[in-house]
Amino acid sequence: MTSLQEPAKHLKAKGMKPGGRRPAKELCSECGLCDTYYIHYVKEACAFLNQQIAELEAEAHGRRRNLDNWDDVYFGVHQDMMQAKKKQPIEGAQWTGIVSTIAIEMLNRGLVEGVVCVQNSKEDRFQPQPIIARTPEEILAAKVNKPTLSPNLSILEQIEQSNLKKLLVIGVGCQIQALRAVEKELGLEKLYVLGTPCVDNVTRAGLQKFLETTSKSPDTVVYYEFMQDFRVHFKHEDGSVETVPFFGLNTKELKNIFAPSCLSCFDYVNSLADLVVGYMGATFGWQWIVVRNETGQFMLDLVRDQLDTQPVIAQGNRKQAVQQSIPAYDKEVTLPMWAAKLMGVVIDKIGPRGLEYARFSIDSHFTRNYLYVKRNHPEKLDAHVPDFAKKIVEQYHLPNS
Ligand code: FAD
Ligand code: SF4
Numbered sequence: 001m002t003s004l005q006e007p008a009k010h011l012k013a014k015g016m017k018p019g020g021r022r023p024a025k026e027l028c029s030e031c032g033l034c035d036t037y038y039i040h041y042v043k044e045a046c047a048f049l050n051q052q053i054a055e056l057e058a059e060a061h062g063r064r065r066n067l068d069n070w071d072d073v074y075f076g077v078h079q080d081m082m083q084a085k086k087k088q089p090i091e092g093a094q095w096t097g098i099v100s101t102i103a104i105e106m107l108n109r110g111l112v113e114g115v116v117c118v119q120n121s122k123e124d125r126f127q128p129q130p131i132i133a134r135t136p137e138e139i140l141a142a143k144v145n146k147p148t149l150s151p152n153l154s155i156l157e158q159i160e161q162s163n164l165k166k167l168l169v170i171g172v173g174c175q176i177q178a179l180r181a182v183e184k185e186l187g188l189e190k191l192y193v194l195g196t197p198c199v200d201n202v203t204r205a206g207l208q209k210f211l212e213t214t215s216k217s218p219d220t221v222v223y224y225e226f227m228q229d230f231r232v233h234f235k236h237e238d239g240s241v242e243t244v245p246f247f248g249l250n251t252k253e254l255k256n257i258f259a260p261s262c263l264s265c266f267d268y269v270n271s272l273a274d275l276v277v278g279y280m281g282a283t284f285g286w287q288w289i290v291v292r293n294e295t296g297q298f299m300l301d302l303v304r305d306q307l308d309t310q311p312v313i314a315q316g317n318r319k320q321a322v323q324q325s326i327p328a329y330d331k332e333v334t335l336p337m338w339a340a341k342l343m344g345v346v347i348d349k350i351g352p353r354g355l356e357y358a359r360f361s362i363d364s365h366f367t368r369n370y371l372y373v374k375r376n377h378p379e380k381l382d383a384h385v386p387d388f389a390k391k392i393v394e395q396y397h398l399p400n401s
Helices: 037-045 053-061 070-075 098-108 136-140 152-161 173-185 204-214 294-301 319-330 337-350 355-376 378-384 387-393
Strands: 080-086 114-120 128-133 166-171 190-195 221-226 231-236 241-245 275-278 287-291 307-310
Touching: 037 152, 037 173, 053 173, 070 355, 070 387, 080 098, 098 114, 098 136, 098 166, 098 190, 098 275, 098 294, 114 136, 114 152, 128 136, 128 152, 152 166, 152 173, 166 173, 173 190, 190 294, 275 294, 287 294, 319 355, 355 378, 355 387
Parallel strands: 114 166, 166 190, 190 275
Antiparallel strands: 080 287, 080 307, 114 128, 221 231, 231 241, 275 287
16 A cells, blocks of 8 residues: 555656557557556466456455356356347447447536547547546447447546546457556445456457458448448448358458457456456347456446346357367458358357357357467467466367467
8 A cells, every 4th residue: 555655666767759669569459558557466466467357356346256256257247138229329439339328327417527438530530549537528438339448548648637527438358457457556445347348349440450351331330340241241331230240251361450369368258347348249239348347347337227128048059160260260261252151141040149159259269269378479378368268268169379
């Protein structure tokens, strides 16, 4: 603990300039911590230098995952899960706008003085611009995903400087891991954490390549999502929706666009947030809510009357599809579009749904990422891969090299 007479050690540190090589080197996800004097804690706090999900889970939620319970193994510590959607969706939100709605409600009720979220730059709708929002309008201007690495924690110095005491942070797993690690140093009375799942993120240049390789009209895309119907849905400026089956994606071209941080990430479900809002454990059109602790329950209750909800379901069996995807990814298999469309239709009819779809996505990404770390950073493999992820990967047969 730092006494009043003794200024915190981090105040003497200096954040790095944009563009400089960060301590995690190529694995850096540009979470923003190193842009601030909290870089002082980077060796302990960085998700890619010091994986400590289990320890931080115990601090944030009062317990670690129970590795004998498969729901805990897959979805993290939780006390409730459900499907939900807003009765009146927010126009232009990523899904129905549950995240923005919770943030606005917390600000309007005076529960927080600011909300860390990410808007976009004036010139580019996908260029992230993290801010501390102080008004509902500023929160609304941050709606919809910026599907690029975003330095959300670059605003951390502003918290201390503006003497904020009650804060909501919205963010993805790597940002939240570093945030939890420095939480005690922020001088806050109360921190609320609202997370989203996150996977396969890219730099802004990588995003451009993805859009140009996959969409018929890359410049007019305002939103996209890898949906539960095994298609990428691109929404365009004129409101039209273009769909491309996952199995028709140009694996060879796209393999290199994902950030190395995301190819070595095992925190898909945002283990350390109080409340997680995604979609992958829900059926088509619904969002997926994971309540991790009492703080998360409190946040959800604030907007409960604005939501339709229904229980989560699980249907189908993902295992064979995941096993087949492992060599297919390695061999860079891309199906002709007609075959990809056909396969998409079939798998949509008989494939995994609800929580089983979420498990399909987690398994596919964890097996791929395990191989990535094993091949590219073998010295990190044991400490960097959390025990829950090892348990998931062990269900599959992986190539030896
Ligand atoms: P909105 O009300 O539209 O609010 C979106 C919020 O996201 C905003 O507050 C904004 O500050 C924040 N945000 C936007 N971009 C970023 C960013 N780059 N980093 C941090 N915060 C950001 N869900 C799944 O179930 N499976 C997935 O594979 C998955 N992948 C995702 C990948 C990325 C990069 C992101 C940002 C989210 C992902 N999600 C995923 C979450 C999902 O797409 C929605 O964001 C979530 O369901 C909330 O929708 P909403 O309509 O309630 O959000
Ligand atoms: Fe720093 Fe964050 Fe990059 Fe780690 S991921 S090196 S904490 S900016």
